Amino acid sequence: DQQVKQNSPSLSVQEGRISILNCDYTNSMFDYFLWYKKYPAEGPTFLISISSIKDKNEDGRFTVFLNKSAKHLSLHIVPSQPGDSAVYFCAASDGAQKLVFGQGTRLTINP
């Protein structure tokens, strides 16, 4: 049972435009959500997080939106830059010492 789903395996965006990566979850007990970024041959690195008591968290070009009623979160990157090309994972926690990850979305920023 895939509790965290990223239904788009890949996304291609033109440089300067907005990139929107989506993530859906099924477990209503999840109360903390994170996005990780992964470059080839490197481990994932933390990007941005959001608690379930919020619906938006912003950090520079990156904004995460949470819609609890729809069990959906999204990551917006604006403006997109070539260095943003990577695989993005969303992850969720229910308070236990464990993260549940999505399958990842490969983002390609075209010049």
Add this chain to the structure above:
Amino acid sequence: SAVISQKPSRDICQRGTSLTIQCQVDSQVTMMFWYRQQPGQSLTLIATANQGSEATYESGFVIDKFPISRPNLTFSTLTVSNMSPEDSSIYLCSVDLGSGRAWETQYFGPGTRLLVL
């Protein structure tokens, strides 16, 4: 932050054999984790490795298949035993430098890419 290295970075193995993956951290950490990412799948937690105690395995993973050692606070190994092609995955170790729920302080190694023929 933490610098994490894994050995080997990749390997091709024959079915029925075993492979031990090493994870080295540049600082002492209490909690280390082992994840697996099968092709097209999500990162899945295999087990939590705590120094001085037995590893805690997630549902679907057993010690006989994935024995883990944690001899000190900077090192851990994961063995993939009696391998089959279904074990072909990327295996990642990670550490949590924070306490409680500070997930922002979780760092991952570069991964070990395993192909079983």
